[in-house]
Amino acid sequence: MGEALAVSASGLVKDFGGKRVVKGVDLAVPTGAIYGVLGPNGAGKTTTLRMVLGIIEPDGGHRTLLGESRPRDAGDRVGYLPEERGLYPTMKAREAIAFMGALRGLEWKEGRKRAEILLEEAGLGHAIDEKIKKLSKGMAQLVQLLGSVVHEPELLVLDEPFSGLDPVNQERLEALILKQRDRGATILFSTHVMAHAERLCDRLAIIAKGTRRFEGTVAEARGVLPMQAHYVPHTPHEGIRALLPADAEAEGDGWRFTVPDDGVEPLLVKLIDAKHGISGLSIERPGLHEAFVRIVGEADAGDVA
Amino acid sequence: MNRTRRTLRQTLTIARRDFVATVFTPTFLIFLLAPLIMLSFGAIGGLGAATMADSSTDRIKLVALAGDGDGARLLRADRDLRRIFRESEAPPRLEIRPTSVDPAQQARALFNDEDIEVSAVLYGPLERPTVLHGVAGERTGTYMATLAEQALRNERAGTAERLSNATIRPFERERATRSGQQAAGFGAVFVIFFLTLLLAGQTVGMLAEERNNKVIEVLAAAVPLEAVFFGKLLGMFGVAILFVGFWGTLITQGAALLPGDVANALGAVTPAIGILPFALVYLTYFALAFLLLGAVFLGVGAQAATMREIQMLSLPITIFQVAMFGLSAAAASSPGTGLATFAEIFPFSSPFAMAARAASSPEIWPHLLAIAWQALWLAITISIGARAFRRGVLQSGSGGKMKLSSLIGRG
Structure with a gap:
């Protein structure tokens, strides 16, 4: 070794x-x-x-x-x-x-x-x-x-x-x-x-x-960071926010959120059932930059704590 | 390759770089010819002063108001007495002028005459002459009185012929005179001082430049800082040897072309232990002085972070050097005194003072002792200097501040 x-x-x-x-x-x-x-x-x-x-x-x-x-x-x-x-x-x-x-x-x-x-x-x-x-x-x-x-x-x-x-x-x-x-x-x-x-x-x-x-x-x-999903509804109605994960944030015409532990499929089923539809969906792996910011940010947070 | 060989190789690489960077530049020519430039300025200044002095000397005169007989007696006495003076110390030229009806008035008038600058005027009978002299001409007044006395004594001897015909011939000394030895001692001290002043300053300047260029970290990464330290000292020492070799050759070859009397005069400036032993111990003392002071300067110079700090440090460095020079020069002019002994023992003035001693004292054994003593101090100084250099250059540990314990103890 x-x-x-x-x-x-x-x-x-x-x-x-x-x-x-x-x-x-x-x-x-x-x-x-x-x-x-x-x-x-x-x-x-x-x-x-x-x-x-x-x-x-x-x-x-x-x-x-x-x-x-x-x-x-x-x-x-x-x-x-x-x-x-x-x-x-x-x-x-x-x-x-x-x-x-x-x-x-x-x-x-x-x-x-x-x-x-x-x-x-x-x-x-x-x-x-x-x-x-x-x-x-x-x-x-x-x-x-x-x-x-x-x-x-x-x-x-x-x-x-x-x-x-x-x-x-x-x-x-x-x-x-x-x-x-x-x-x-x-x-x-x-x-x-x-x-x-x-x-x-x-x-x-x-x-x-x-x-x-x-x-x-x-x-x-x-891999330190979970996968990120970017979802654009086809016909957004009121109440969509309640169906999305807690960390979902509006981004352009759609929403960005962390892919749930059980995957994205159950969520998509709920969204389709609620007539929101899917205009666009992408699953993205975070870059090294984001991972670095998270790791260094945790160090800073740890320091503050 | 073992560590020692590697360190030696790295040291020589640094030394070579510094030597080449110093020598193969147009400014090195100015450095090499610095003594010539100094001499030229001295000569030009001296020539100007001499010309001014000559032009005024021509006009300054001694005047005797006398008849033909007394005038001739005075001129003869002046001719006899004048021979004992060096040209530069001789009294002003004597001029005989005929006496008027009122010689006192005539004498006073001469002091106000714009065509002549009178230093002293004699008038009246030689048995009871009156001598007037200017404010700063007391000695010339006395000389005029002595002339009158001598003129009468010549007369009393009853003849105008010489009564004594001496044989005058030069005598060549077998040993250098004491003053010649002291001159050699002072010269030895001055040359070492001059070179260490120039080279140590250059070494510190080069270090400052490297810190400024950030080259020092490249060196520190590749080479132990002790090797950088030694390399710099060696590089500058090589420059010094080149300098000494150049001027040594020029002086020894030039001496053969000097007129006989000048060569004889230079011959009086001979070291007491002899030329060859002196050359050997002188080179050794030069090396020790350079390495000792260079180690101090590099160690201290490394503590400065900017050019401004380096410039500020150069003042105490120069004062220290001048103090060592002053101490050793004083020792050279008073060999055997307590002051000379102190200068010979104090480590940083010892190489200078012992070089001066070699010029004035024939014993060899004190030099062997002194070289061993200085070598011991060189080891101590280099050890401390290298540690200070390491800490200063990398500003590592305790924010770069020096602690005495860290310099003396483990680095």
């Missing part, structure tokens, strides 16, 4: 200024998976990732990174894109990538060679000898991402990788992440944008208020 996990963390705790910002987070990232750490701003995602990588030491709990109990010992097998992007402005793109590779044990010469290939593949061939300060923000961010994969790491950790990117570059980044996964790398990334997580993640954890509120697949997360 332990060998199959690229990252394993249990009970991670971190205090800043006497305030506990991470309150016992567990993570189990399977090798070869794309794993998302989701959470609202200030949830403790970045601090958790930093503890996992050994950039800061946890005040409690323990973790292993690629089987190493000292994360630094796995340093050369890990790539990292921090939330706050940083490159030397006067360095050329190729040198910046080679430098990041050199920090992770790649020879400079080999790093430069790979940098050229990576930049060409990413559509940045024209920027190989450009200084970072001459590149757009999105391009510089892409260069930094290439720097984090140039040494072909077994684990790639990306903190909010999509923030600040335009839709075209977001798509490029998604492609790059999938390419890394196809190469056999494990990807661990944090985000608060559900669309990316929904498209990319094999598994995910939702963190709120410094604790993990959910862990599982995207489907399991969406």
Whole structure:
């Protein structure tokens, strides 16, 4: 089991200024998976990732990174894109990538060679000898991402990788992440944008208020919420509200409500018998966004309580 | 790859980046030529001052109102006495003017003459001359009185010929003079101070830039912060070595082209322990001074979060450096005193003061002791500095505020 996990963390705790910002987070990232750490701003995602990588030491709990109990010992097998992007402005793109590779044990010469290939593949061939300060923000961010994969790491950790990117570059980044996964790398990334997580993640954890509120697949997360029905009556009469479930809310010409435990058929029979008829009916599975809002909302409610 | 090798490799990667980023820029040329620029400004300023001084010196004169006989005697005495003065310290040129009917009036009139700037005027018989001098010309007044005395003494000897013909020849010392050693000591202290001032400032500035660019987290994620810390120190040390090498070569090669008397004068500025041992201990002290102060500056500089804070921190940093320089310079000018001993023992002034001691004292053993002492303090300072650096850079734990216990104890 332990060998199959690229990252394993249990009970991670971190205090800043006497305030506990991470309150016992567990993570189990399977090798070869794309794993998302989701959470609202200030949830403790970045601090958790930093503890996992050994950039800061946890005040409690323990973790292993690629089987190493000292994360630094796995340093050369890990790539990292921090939330706050940083490159030397006067360095050329190729040198910046080679430098990041050199920090992770790649020879400079080999790093430069790979940098050229990576930049060409990413559509940045024209920027190989450009200084970072001459590149757009999105391009510089892409260069930094290439720097984090140039040494072909077994684990790639990306903190909010999509923030600040335009839709075209977001798509490029998604492609790059999938390419890394196809190469056999494990990807661990944090985000608060559900669309990316929904498209990319094999598994995910939702963190709120410094604790993990959910862990599982995207489907399991969406399963946290019951199915929703959207019903449009053919000839609505007075008294229809009394026939609908208690949580039904008017929406446009129809009503939205949670599918009852015994299914929607008995309800439909009642509605037809009462001559309301059916003009439209759709059963919808809630998205990750709704599930996230519910899970995080419960955390907030729990906090208030 | 084991941990030590990996850390060493990462340290060298950081050092290489910092070295290249510093050296391969147009501004490095300005840094490298900074001493030349300083000298040029000094020379231009000096030249201007000298020109001004020369132009006014030409106009300042001593005047003797005398007849032909006394005038000739005074000129001869002036010629004899003037030889003992350096050119820069010589009295103004003596001019003999014929006496008018009222020499007192004539003398007073000379002070108001716009064509001549009179420092002192002598008139009357040489046995009882009257000397008038300006407010700031007391010494020239005394000189005029001495001239009259000497002119009469020459006369009493009964001959205008020289009575004594001395043989004057230069003598080359086998050892440097004490003042020469002190000059070498002061020079040694100054060069170390100058380099540490420039380089430590540059290191802290680079750190500030990295925090500003957020590069520091990229480094911190890939490399232990201790390696970042050492890498920065090593990178800047490489720059310092390049600087010393450049100027060392230039000075040693340039010395061969100097005129003989200048070379002889420079020869007096010789360290007491000899050139080669001095070069060795000097390099060691330079390295220790740079690493000691660099560790302090990096540790302190890492506590600043913004460029403004860095700028505010640079003042106490500079004051600290200047204080160490002042202490060591004082030690260099008074070797063997209690102050010098204190400067030699105090860890942060010790490399400077011991470099000065190498210039003024021939014993080798105190240097071996001092190097061991400084190495011990270097280990302590780097250990504390690296912890402060880690806490400051990542602002982790207790909101980034430093606790002394955390710096001394487990990090």
